[in-house]
Amino acid sequence: MQKEDCFYLGKIVKKYSFKGEVLAKLDTDQPELYENLDAIFLELRNNLVPFFVENSQLHKSELLRIKFEDVDDEADADAIIKSGLYLPLATLPKLEGNKFYFHEVIGFTVTDKNFGDVGTVKAINDATAQSLFEIDRDGIEVLIPMNDEFILKVDRDSKTILVETPEGLIDLYLEE
Structure with missing residues (x-):
């Protein structure tokens, strides 16, 4: 094994x-x-x-x-x-709905309800007080807290996660 x-x-x-x-x-x-x-x-x-x-x-x-x-x-x-x-x-027992295992969502595409396509989950950071999605957006790292209130839908078939983050959160990572 x-x-x-x-x-x-x-x-x-x-x-x-x-x-x-x-x-x-x-x-x-x-x-x-x-x-x-x-x-x-x-x-x-x-x-x-x-x-x-x-x-x-x-x-x-x-x-x-x-x-x-x-x-x-x-x-x-x-x-x-x-x-x-x-x-x-x-x-592992199969999880349903918006519950997921960290390893399971690596490679999923994250889309924000207001922002649009954010990028691809490359890792989960659970070394902090709150676990974070580490998302690759064309070489820029975007961190989104794995907060139940932010995660609207996990779609295993299309390998996507729909989130709704506070306004401006994603922009913080994209400003030069």
């Missing part, structure tokens, strides 16, 4: 018990979706290695407590601490 065919689910942050159980911090708004996994890929030395899950359950709501097959003691658990967790993109 290649990394580009997968999505990042989270990271193993610490050991939980002397029987090899670990706690993973998940990068999701819905950790309960991942409570009963059969298998998961761990990133070990830049390779994705499949691990089978004996059992898993939510721990203090934001962490997932996982017992992997063949990880039976603290030494085994130590070997996988800080490993990234990945799942195949095909396992």
Whole structure:
């Protein structure tokens, strides 16, 4: 399995018990979706290695407590601490309407209701307090906050996102 065919689910942050159980911090708004996994890929030395899950359950709501097959003691658990967790993109639940996964909208065309064609989504910046669409407009970077009030429609068939941004926002990027 290649990394580009997968999505990042989270990271193993610490050991939980002397029987090899670990706690993973998940990068999701819905950790309960991942409570009963059969298998998961761990990133070990830049390779994705499949691990089978004996059992898993939510721990203090934001962490997932996982017992992997063949990880039976603290030494085994130590070997996988800080490993990234990945799942195949095909396992993501399909989102409807204006909800979307960040990777899904890369390459979509963004059109503003008042401004017109803005450009193409080249990346999502989620390192800021509010996630931003990074849009390429003929070599000029335009940033639009991913605010529910701004996003009017996500059309997967035509690969377009219709937004309505505050007046003047897009112009800020285009003025010389």
